[in-house]
Amino acid sequence: MAATVFPLLCHQDNLCFSLPAYETCEPAKGDPQHPPYYSHFVQVIHSTLKVHEPLGSLQPSNGAFEVTVYNGTDNTKIPFIMKSTDTIGKLKKAYIKKRPHMIGSLNLVFNGKPVQAEKTLGELGVKTGATFITFQRCIGG
Template sequence: MAMVCQVQIPACGPRQHVKGDPKNTVPVPYHEPLESTSHAVLQVEKPVAPVPKSFSVNIFDGSKGKKIPVMVKSTDTIGKLQKKAQKLKPDLVGCGNLTFNGKPVQLQQKLRDLQVKPGATFITYQKCHGG
């Protein structure tokens, strides 16, 4: 007696593949790209929520203990974020270095590439020179 696996019909169209003895088996649908595959892994992906066109992030100035909310777009760069923050708080000019998720960020990096979400916080820091 041949063993037959029952598989749901794929969305791309039902094709039939027969396993074992053709007299005693039921055709099993298969997905054409997997025709010559001996092993496959399926992974469930969560739906990605769309990011709003503009959203608020925070810049935390550790030396003054102040949080500055800034409206940004996901296409903005870190440099543009800094300029917007400096317009809101001109005294922030001396703190040009920012970290996000514990890592320094570069001026040319885009917020979407850093996967910045609404409400995210950037932290200012100053480099210490000397020993």
């Protein structure tokens, strides 16, 4: 009885194994024959990319900053100086002082979402130059 001998194959990572003569060790179709070699990634097991931004741009400042309230009905923009600890309710009161006809119907939107009066500007991630938009709710059926 004759024994079948398979050639011994060794690869870059020093793992040796044998394959039957009819099997070949080739890249799958579409894969490059010689993938690019990056020397600084030789010892890397896993790498990720991370966006770095200054801390100040991620969190609102504790000092005063300007926010704007835009009323689409009359196309007006009114700037206000606020702090990150101020609430939406305080912003609404300041707006109503300048536009008293909005009493009872003032609702604000920030980033496309209605905001609640008890939320602070810091909780909402409001930064300097942010714009709040007024809207009216239609009650009925």
